[in-house]
Amino acid sequence: MYSHGTSTMDYLYTIIKFLTAGFIIVGVTLIVQHMDPKYGGILAAAPITTTIAFLFTTFESGQDVTRELTLGSFYFAIPTLVFILSLYILLEHVSFFMGIAGAYLVWLIGIVIIHRIVFT
Incomplete structure (x- = not known):
């Protein structure tokens, strides 16, 4: 067995990050199925994933990088809000997959x- 400089702990840490995100997705779908979609929406929109990303970034790269990530997240949350609104509107007129495609196109734009306004 050979090593590329990555320890078993690095792999475990990466798995923990994937599992954390997975638990959130499963939680949202379970809440939607067994409770009410609006409560699933609260969890989906909660800054849980963002907070976890900030936490892992702080541990891995430090507070200054996390601060920059926070600022970027603030600016790029605006297209995410437009994505959600676009998807809501599109789902009234087209299939789910067409709606997702259209909403992602709006998000990308x-x-x-x-990026052009804020970062150039």
Whole structure:
């Protein structure tokens, strides 16, 4: 067996990150199925995933990088809100997959616009 400089702990840490995100997705779907979609929406929109990303980034790269990530997340949350609104509107008129495709296109355009306005 050979090593590329990555320890078993690095692999375990990566698995923990994947499992954490997976638990959130499973939690949202279970809440939607067994309770009410609005409560699933609360969990889906909660800054849980963002907080976990900030936490892991702080441990891995430090507070300064996390601070920059926080600022980027703030600006790029705007296209995400537009994505959600677009998907809601599109689902009234087209299939789910067409709605997702259209909403992602709107999101991508928003990302480009925000990037050009804020970061150039």
